[in-house]
Amino acid sequence: MTDASMDAAPERRHKVSLVEADERTRKRNAAETRFKAYGIAAIATGVFFLVVLAVSIIGSGLPAFTKSVVKVEFTLTEEQFAEAEGTLFKTRAYADYFNAALTEKLNAAGLDLEIDSDTVERLVGKTGATLREYYRANEDKLGEVVEFELSTSSRVDGYFKGRLKRENVTDSRFLQLSDLDVADALRDAGIIKTVFAWDFITGKDSGVDNPGGAGIGASVLGSLFMMLVVLFLSLPIGVAASIYLEEFAPKNR
Numbered sequence: 001m002t003d004a005s006m007d008a009a010p011e012r013r014h015k016v017s018l019v020e021a022d023e024r025t026r027k028r029n030a031a032e033t034r035f036k037a038y039g040i041a042a043i044a045t046g047v048f049f050l051v052v053l054a055v056s057i058i059g060s061g062l063p064a065f066t067k068s069v070v071k072v073e074f075t076l077t078e079e080q081f082a083e084a085e086g087t088l089f090k091t092r093a094y095a096d097y098f099n100a101a102l103t104e105k106l107n108a109a110g111l112d113l114e115i116d117s118d119t120v121e122r123l124v125g126k127t128g129a130t131l132r133e134y135y136r137a138n139e140d141k142l143g144e145v146v147e148f149e150l151s152t153s154s155r156v157d158g159y160f161k162g163r164l165k166r167e168n169v170t171d172s173r174f175l176q177l178s179d180l181d182v183a184d185a186l187r188d189a190g191i192i193k194t195v196f197a198w199d200f201i202t203g204k205d206s207g208v209d210n211p212g213g214a215g216i217g218a219s220v221l222g223s224l225f226m227m228l229v230v231l232f233l234s235l236p237i238g239v240a241a242s243i244y245l246e247e248f249a250p251k252n253r
Contacts, residue, residue: 119176
């Protein structure tokens with residue numbers, strides 16, 4: 001039995017080459033190459049959809065940082081101020097003065113267009129209240145030329161930004177189809193312009209009649225205060241809990 005064991009042919013071992021890869025190594029390398037390709041494809045797909053999402057968010061949100069405004073140079077004399085304050089409907093008197101100035105500016109631009117108070121109110125809101133509030137706080141500006149920048153209504157602003165189409169407009173107390181003709185004339189005359197909406201960043205919530213006048217200022221401040229509260233609460237509690245668990249807590253559940 002010993003002789004038989006000694007005479008048995010030694011088992012052949014597989015020769016390993018440092019230059020040429022064997023079949024098993026080639027398969028492993030091919031699998032690694034495929035896995036790398038899958039990873040690159042997954043990352044590329046994720047980046048693609050991330051870019052699409054970013055473009056969609058920016059494209060939809062960028063118009064919110066601009067707004068349409070009516071810029072009109074207006075002069076109110078002391079006699080007009082006294083007359084308006086002596087009437088029963090004070091804001092209506094201020095609105096009539098503003099409408100007259102706006103009509104005069106349109107005529108100076110070569111546009112024969114009459115604008116009534118209701119049309120102006122649907123375009124830019126209650127101008128009489130705005131003017132009265134300003135001149136009551138700044139009586140020293142009476143008799144001087146003051147440039148007022150009044151935001152247009154959300155519907156007119158949406159019309160200029162392409163959100164609202166003429167064919168979708170139905171006459172209501174908020175907007176009439178004829179108002180868009182006036183808005184186009186004001187824009188052509190350079191009275192309605194597009195400016196950066198600072199009040200969108202610093203403003204607060206708006207009413208139902210003018211949702212476009214809402215801002216994100218209150219939301220930003222609320223988020224900031226919430227982050228500060230979370231920071232001052234979670235940081236000391238979390239650090240103290242981690243020190244206790246690592247250094248002092250017994251080794252149990």
